Amino acid sequence: TQLLEQSPQFLSIQEGENLTVYCNSSSVFSSLQWYRQEPGEGPVLLVTVVTGGEVKKLKRLTFQFGDARKDSSLHITAAQPGDTGLYLCAGALSGANSKLTFGKGITLSVRP
């Protein structure tokens, strides 16, 4: 059973389009993180959200944490080819180890 479900799994869009992708769970997380990973590289942290309902912006990227801290969305405005990559969400459950559980990721391709 996958703790974090990400959707859609694959997305191919034209440069300039907007998009929203999702990260859903039935579990409550103390924090949730979004990463972007390019082929052959490690994931790079984009944002951490910790408060239910929280919205964070990173240039053209807007991240929202659900009110119940079970889900999150990532909205990209005017996508660019440089946004291409694997977007991973990861949640930390409350507990002694607070290890991160990753979703399967969303492969985004932005065509010029």
Next chain:
Amino acid sequence: GAVVSQHPSWVICKSGTSVKIECRSLDFQATTMFWYRQFPKQSLMLMATSNEGSKATYEQGVEKDKFLINHASLTLSTLTVTSAHPEDSSFYICSARATRNTEAFFGQGTRLTVV
């Protein structure tokens, strides 16, 4: 963000040999380091969690005698793949965090190919 460095970036080894991968936190002290494995076009699968000075905690299904983890200092953890086989070929990634309440930062990954 903080810098985590893995070495080597890629390695090719013969079946039956052992390979050591290093993970270093360059500008902070990491009380906890995590080791992941990633297959092509798939997500990261946590293999083990290591806390400095104590034994690693392995995830279910991960053989601790095959994947030896040492976290001897606050800036270095090593993963040794012993008696490697072709099915061990994968992308191995570490991450490190300073405390329970701080973010974890990832290394650039190590591509292991066993021939």
